[in-house]
Amino acid sequence: MLDNTEGYVTEDGRKIGGVVMEMKNITLRFGGVVAIKDISFDIREGEIRAIIGPNGAGKSSMLNVISGFYVPQEGEVWFHGSKRPPMRPYEVARQGIARTFQNIALFEGMSVLDNVMTGRLNYMKTNILQQAVWKGKAEAEEVENREAVEKIIDFLEIQHIRKTPVSRLPYGLKKRVELARALAAEPKLLLLDEPMAGMNVEEKEDMSRFILDVNDEFGTTIALIEHDMGVVMDLSDRVVVMDYGKKIGDGTPDEVRSNQDVIDAYLGVSHD
Amino acid sequence: MAQTQSGAEGLVSLPALLHRNATQFGDAPAYREKEFGIWQCWTWAETAAEVRALALGLLELGVEKGDHIAVIGRNRPAHYWSMVAAQMVGAVPVPLYQDAVAEEMAYVMEHCGAKYVVCGDQEQVDKVIEIQENLHQVNQILYTDKRGMRKYDHSQMNALDDIMAEGRAGHQRFDAELDKRIADITYDDTCVMLYTSGTTGKPKGVVLSNRNVIESAKNSAEFDHLTRNEDILSYLPMAWVGDFIFSIGQAYWCGFCVNCPESADTMMTDLREIGPTYFFAPPRVFETQLTNVMIRMEDAGKLKQRMFHYFMAHAKKVGGLLLDGKPVGFGDRMKYALGNLLVYGPLKDTLGYGRFRVGYTAGEAIGPEIFDFYRSLGINLKQLYGQTEATVFITVQPDGEVRADTVGVPAPDVELKIDENGEIHYRSPGVFVEYFKNPDSTASTKDAEGWVATGDAGFIEEDTGHLRIIDRAKDVGKMADGSMFAPKYVENKLKFYPDILEVVVFGNNRDYCVAFINIDLTAVGNWAERNNVAYASYQELAGHPRVLETIRNHVEAVNKSVAADEMLSGCQVHRFVVLHKELDADDGEMTRTRKVRRGFVETKFQDIIDALYDGSQTISTTTEVTYEDGRKGSISATLQIVDAPVVPVGQHKVAAE
Numbered sequence: 001m002l003d004n005t006e007g008y009v010t011e012d013g014r015k016i017g018g019v020v021m022e023m024k025n026i027t028l029r030f031g032g033v034v035a036i037k038d039i040s041f042d043i044r045e046g047e048i049r050a051i052i053g054p055n056g057a058g059k060s061s062m063l064n065v066i067s068g069f070y071v072p073q074e075g076e077v078w079f080h081g082s083k084r085p086p087m088r089p090y091e092v093a094r095q096g097i098a099r100t101f102q103n104i105a106l107f108e109g110m111s112v113l114d115n116v117m118t119g120r121l122n123y124m125k126t127n128i129l130q131q132a133v134w135k136g137k138a139e140a141e142e143v144e145n146r147e148a149v150e151k152i153i154d155f156l157e158i159q160h161i162r163k164t165p166v167s168r169l170p171y172g173l174k175k176r177v178e179l180a181r182a183l184a185a186e187p188k189l190l191l192l193d194e195p196m197a198g199m200n201v202e203e204k205e206d207m208s209r210f211i212l213d214v215n216d217e218f219g220t221t222i223a224l225i226e227h228d229m230g231v232v233m234d235l236s237d238r239v240v241v242m243d244y245g246k247k248i249g250d251g252t253p254d255e256v257r258s259n260q261d262v263i264d265a266y267l268g269v270s271h272d
Numbered sequence: 273m274a275q276t277q278s279g280a281e282g283l284v285s286l287p288a289l290l291h292r293n294a295t296q297f298g299d300a301p302a303y304r305e306k307e308f309g310i311w312q313c314w315t316w317a318e319t320a321a322e323v324r325a326l327a328l329g330l331l332e333l334g335v336e337k338g339d340h341i342a343v344i345g346r347n348r349p350a351h352y353w354s355m356v357a358a359q360m361v362g363a364v365p366v367p368l369y370q371d372a373v374a375e376e377m378a379y380v381m382e383h384c385g386a387k388y389v390v391c392g393d394q395e396q397v398d399k400v401i402e403i404q405e406n407l408h409q410v411n412q413i414l415y416t417d418k419r420g421m422r423k424y425d426h427s428q429m430n431a432l433d434d435i436m437a438e439g440r441a442g443h444q445r446f447d448a449e450l451d452k453r454i455a456d457i458t459y460d461d462t463c464v465m466l467y468t469s470g471t472t473g474k475p476k477g478v479v480l481s482n483r484n485v486i487e488s489a490k491n492s493a494e495f496d497h498l499t500r501n502e503d504i505l506s507y508l509p510m511a512w513v514g515d516f517i518f519s520i521g522q523a524y525w526c527g528f529c530v531n532c533p534e535s536a537d538t539m540m541t542d543l544r545e546i547g548p549t550y551f552f553a554p555p556r557v558f559e560t561q562l563t564n565v566m567i568r569m570e571d572a573g574k575l576k577q578r579m580f581h582y583f584m585a586h587a588k589k590v591g592g593l594l595l596d597g598k599p600v601g602f603g604d605r606m607k608y609a610l611g612n613l614l615v616y617g618p619l620k621d622t623l624g625y626g627r628f629r630v631g632y633t634a635g636e637a638i639g640p641e642i643f644d645f646y647r648s649l650g651i652n653l654k655q656l657y658g659q660t661e662a663t664v665f666i667t668v669q670p671d672g673e674v675r676a677d678t679v680g681v682p683a684p685d686v687e688l689k690i691d692e693n694g695e696i697h698y699r700s701p702g703v704f705v706e707y708f709k710n711p712d713s714t715a716s717t718k719d720a721e722g723w724v725a726t727g728d729a730g731f732i733e734e735d736t737g738h739l740r741i742i743d744r745a746k747d748v749g750k751m752a753d754g755s756m757f758a759p760k761y762v763e764n765k766l767k768f769y770p771d772i773l774e775v776v777v778f779g780n781n782r783d784y785c786v787a788f789i790n791i792d793l794t795a796v797g798n799w800a801e802r803n804n805v806a807y808a809s810y811q812e813l814a815g816h817p818r819v820l821e822t823i824r825n826h827v828e829a830v831n832k833s834v835a836a837d838e839m840l841s842g843c844q845v846h847r848f849v850v851l852h853k854e855l856d857a858d859d860g861e862m863t864r865t866r867k868v869r870r871g872f873v874e875t876k877f878q879d880i881i882d883a884l885y886d887g888s889q890t891i892s893t894t895t896e897v898t899y900e901d902g903r904k905g906s907i908s909a910t911l912q913i914v915d916a917p918v919v920p921v922g923q924h925k926v927a928a929e
Contacts (some may be wrong), residue, residue: 013423150308155419160537162309213420 017045026075035061037245049223050232053242059225068092098187100178102194108167119184120145172203192224284459285482287360289524294320303349306534326357329439331446337362340384344368345392347506347532350416354390362453366465367511369864373902378403393417459483469863477708478660487701488663489521491684496630500527502550507539513660543624551631555638583611591648596672616649632656639768640676663702667739678738694729695745749780755842762843765830771795786884787848811852827916835919844918852909858898
């Protein structure tokens with residue numbers, strides 16, 4: 001196991017820092033169903049961490065625990081060196097964790113720009129009265145936030161749909177807009193729930209590129225869930241493998257690939 | 273105007289013009305670029321400072337006089353500045369097509385021997401690095417966009433910003449040297465080197481001198497009374513001579529503002545926001561816009577539709593006449609004014625032509641209907657005929673003498689002659705210096721007296737003095753029975769149908785003509801949607817029986833009109849296929865300026881041509897395609913061969929139906 005304070009250097013030469021988030025013996029139950037069973041792992045600063053596993057393995061539940069949407073019955077979530085008390089998702093967001101959703105959750109009737117602006121909510125301090133008057137403080141605040149948003153729009157190359165209502169966009173672009181909104185919050189930790197689900201090869205390649213670029217350019221720590229094994233193995237620095245709520249593997253893509261339990265879980269094993 | 277003329281005499285280079293602009297009207301806008309959702313602006317004074325910083329940076333990198341500096345990227349102020357900065361230090365800028373794949377670029381890079389390359393972004397840098405593996409000639413790569421570049425080995429690489437900062441910091445060491453180099457530039461020094469796209473063979477490097485560029489810019493600006501108050505949108509490839517003349521030559525001569533779009537995808541929005549007063553576009557842009565207008569009109573309410581058609585009919589009647597200053601009755605004028613208020617004005621505004629004062633289309637023939645549509649709205653769209661070797665201008669249409677079927681009268685200072693074979697020759701101050709490292713081609717194109725052969729066949733109309741182009745001289749051939757074969761003539765007629773994007777007609781030395789046709793996905797896709805025709809891919813739509821039927825009707829109509837022309841009646845299309853893929857520059861089927869490489873297409877699709885001539889009804893074929901990143905794949909299809917009705921003419925035999 002890696003030391004808590006020291007990081008490591010990836011194959012492509014990126015320096016990975018200390019532990020940002022640590023999950024300690026997490027167990028999550030829904031009534032009698034055990035979704036997650038005694039799982040521990042950590043996420044280090046600057047790394048791309050993947051959670052993989054077959055359908056129903058508990059991946060999304062895990063992500064929901066990280067984002068504060070579910071509170072586990074047992075276990076502790078440690079964030080930046082301190083134990084995190086149970087909190088509401090918006091409180092988690094304020095701590096610097098942003099996410100995207102498996103089935104896109106954008107405001108369909110609003111433009112791309114407005115959608116991405118909502119990601120800046122935590123940076124808006126003016127109250128409703130000031131907003132109504134607008135001139136002065138609210139205006140200055142909007143200009144400042146718009147600038148941040150425009151940088152992200154430029155970064156994700158969605159300038160041409162800036163003013164387009166989200167409902168008119170194809171699926172691949174909606175996913176990109178969701179990523180933009182999450183980035184607008186300037187997260188320290190970015191959670192991506194199946195960012196490439198339902199995409200064609202070209203869209204997947206684009207999205208992979210953007211994920212790598214985000215990690216490289218902003219130094220954002222990324223935790224992602226993904227089904228496409230090829231993508232996961234190419235993108236991530238370390239991988240957690242789950243099956244039936246249990247952790248069956250944890251390590252670099254190469255280590256995971258050669259792990260017998262993982263192979264069994266994915267390819268099936270004969271019970272004789 | 274008076275200002276730009278009086279000051280300019282004796283200015284022998286673009287850096288000199290830049291200096292004049294910065295001192296005479298330093299506060300006027302020189303460049304705008306939309307970035308981060310806002311139009312960022314640089315005045316002439318700021319531009320001069322930026323270019324100087326860049327030039328100092330280049331000196332610090334060790335750029336020598338006569339070095340070639342390749343510039344690969346989309347239209348951005350920084351890239352235009354790089355070219356002028358290169359000229360300042362006595363180097364030769366060589367803009368390259370940014371969408372070229374690495375192997376295409378490798379040839380040009382090796383040919384010009386560029387030691388320095390300015391790249392737009394990571395994509396271009398990657399290509400240059402790939403080329404560098406075999407070439408080992410590039411000293412330094414400079415890049416504009418820093419994104420994704422952090423992990424690269426920077427021993428031979430720099431961000432353009434950093435070079436400029438270093439230039440500013442080191443100005444005391446290099447100021448004297450830079451001033452000396454600027455002062456050393458003569459009128460006959462090389463201004464720029466542009467590679468022709470080449471419909472045949474390898475690209476050739478056309479060397480243009482300061483004289484070529486400045487004289488051409490001056491003459492053409494005077495011809496159209498361009499002032500420093502113009503706004504242009506620069507979106508055409510920087511490697512193309514037209515962009516160099518409009519966005520640098522004329523912009524520096526007149527001192528007008530160059531606006532760069534945010535990205536290729538936002539061009540139409542940016543066009544609307546800027547509303548250029550002077551505009552240049554190939555016919556394809558106008559065709560696409562018209563198609564979009566028509567498609568969107570079909571979605572409009574009944575009242576709007578009726579208003580549109582009613583007033584467009586009126587515009588068709590008097591709009592062109594009004595624009596040409598011809599007499600029009602009072603009632604018609606009033607009706608036109610009303611139409612302008614209700615339809616033309618808002619439409620022009622939507623298209624981005626609200627401030628349009630003068631504009632050109634060139635490169636290919638434009639459909640008369642399309643041309644007239646824009647003219648009837650009061651948009652002063654004109655045609656010109658030119659080539660890289662002439663620094664663009666050979667003939668232009670003067671105001672008031674604009675017609676769809678001619679390309680105008682000789683531009684100022686251009687002499688024109690037609691030789692016994694019908695080939696057009698010209699001589700002008702814009703005639704290029706030479707083809708780089710290619711004296712044989714130079715000699716065969718330009719004679720001792722400075723006359724240049726265009727390779728196009730045409731004639732001058734006796735009563736008006738206007739030039740009419742028939743075809744590429746080498747494309748004009750003979751049919752087996754000896755009648756004339758002019759493919760372009762037929763192709764253009766077919767291409768004027770909105771649902772046909774591209775056509776290639778074959779028939780040289782054959783009994784009859786056949787054609788390859790590409791459908792226009794936007795127009796045909798829209799039609800399919802309205803008629804409940806389901807399709808999953810371009811290939812499927814292209815092979816749909818109802819699409820084939822429509823295209824067959826178009827071919828039939830064109831055959832009728834071709835038959836009416838005695839000389840060319842042999843060129844009727846007897847059989848055709850709708851191709852399963854769009855002809856594409858990445859596959860080498862077209863040039864980067866989107867002209868069909870006839871010979872290449874003929875060889876590549878030989879099996880389909882054979883099938884067109886041997887009477888078979890279908891042909892199964894597999895075609896190699898190149899993706900944008902250079903990878904290759906293949907698509908296979910079974911194509912339906914369609915017989916088209918033809919009009920029997922004189923001694924020609926009737927179609928084998």
